[in-house]
Amino acid sequence: MLHVTNLQKTYDTGDEALRGVTTSVEGSETVAMIGPSGAGKSTFIRCVNRLTEPSGGEIDLDGTELTALDDDDLRAARRDIGMIFQEYNLIERLTVMENVLSGRLGYVSAWQAFRRSFPPADIERAYGILEQVGLDEMADKRVDELSGGQRQRVGIARAVIQEPKILLVDEPTSSLDPETSDTVMRLLTDIAADRSIPVLINIHEVNLALEHADRIVGLHDGELVFEGTPDDLDEAALDRVYRGADIPDTTTDGEGSTETDDQEVPLTTTGSTAGGV
Numbered sequence: 001m002l003h004v005t006n007l008q009k010t011y012d013t014g015d016e017a018l019r020g021v022t023t024s025v026e027g028s029e030t031v032a033m034i035g036p037s038g039a040g041k042s043t044f045i046r047c048v049n050r051l052t053e054p055s056g057g058e059i060d061l062d063g064t065e066l067t068a069l070d071d072d073d074l075r076a077a078r079r080d081i082g083m084i085f086q087e088y089n090l091i092e093r094l095t096v097m098e099n100v101l102s103g104r105l106g107y108v109s110a111w112q113a114f115r116r117s118f119p120p121a122d123i124e125r126a127y128g129i130l131e132q133v134g135l136d137e138m139a140d141k142r143v144d145e146l147s148g149g150q151r152q153r154v155g156i157a158r159a160v161i162q163e164p165k166i167l168l169v170d171e172p173t174s175s176l177d178p179e180t181s182d183t184v185m186r187l188l189t190d191i192a193a194d195r196s197i198p199v200l201i202n203i204h205e206v207n208l209a210l211e212h213a214d215r216i217v218g219l220h221d222g223e224l225v226f227e228g229t230p231d232d233l234d235e236a237a238l239d240r241v242y243r244g245a246d247i248p249d250t251t252t253d254g255e256g257s258t259e260t261d262d263q264e265v266p267l268t269t270t271g272s273t274a275g276g277v
């Protein structure tokens with residue numbers, strides 16, 4: 001489905017955000033991308049749909065090489081990629097329904113898009129998706145009257161109505177409380193299963209990744225340093241992801257040395273940390 005090969009990004013500032021990352025996302029799996037702040041997680045997701053231009057590498061989505069597309073073809077290819085953002089990126093003055101339908105803008109004529117006029121089938125589809133995300137009663141509410149969790153569900157519905165081949169999700173829970181974060185993660189994995197599409201989620205909280213992901217990818221300083229199941233993410237792997245190296249066991253009581261942290265492992269949405277899982 002999504003095959004990324006040797007993806008590189010160096011910003012104009014000289015920051016090397018991605019140093020040759022290779023990974024794939026397949027089937028209807030939920031993949032969590034973890035890593036410390038600045039590891040390159042957002043850059044990776046933004047490069048995949050070319051909101052950020054990669055400096056090198058290949059991105060193959062279902063047989064289409066995205067890095068080779070001109071603007072028109074890229075616009076068409078982006079319909080296949082549902083994006084869900086940390087800060088929701090909704091149009092505040094519009095209703096829930098209008099925001100969800102904006103996910104269909106890529107499918108209607110320019111005139112229909114200008115008038116925001118959508119075929120009845122799209123409206124029916126929107127009601128179905130709103131029901132799935134638990135917002136069918138709120139279709140006519142303005143989104144600036146909603147809670148953070150409800151807004152994120154509107155963002156999910158807007159991405160899903162595109163009928164994408166993949167969902168890319170950038171830190172969906174960082175503004176949410178733990179319970180709402182859990183609901184949002186469960187919703188994303190349910191959607192992956194229902195629609196048989198993969199979901200790639202950047203996530204700060206390791207606990208949420210362990211609980212909800214089928215597979216975890218770990219970045220450190222622009223490099224992929226871990227790829228495996230939640231069960232594979234042991235303390236040594238966490239050290240590689242969050243500290244950039246395997247920390248040798250220097251203690252006499254057999255516990256790994258975590259005293260030399262340059263970055264603690266964020267385990268929960270409330271920001272509490274610990275040396276292991």
Ligand SMILES: Nc1ncnc2c1ncn2[C@@H]1O[C@H](COP(=O)(O)OP(=O)(O)OP(=O)(O)O)[C@@H](O)[C@H]1O
Pocket residue numbers: 011012013015016017035036037038039040041042043044
């Ligand atoms: N627009 C930009 N211009 C220059 N440098 C950037 C830009 N965006 C990101 N960077 C740099 O690229 C590196 C990776 O940043 P990125 O935001 O992708 O990391 P991240 O893992 O998503 O971090 P966080 O979890 O804090 O969002 C960092 O060193 C960052 O400073």
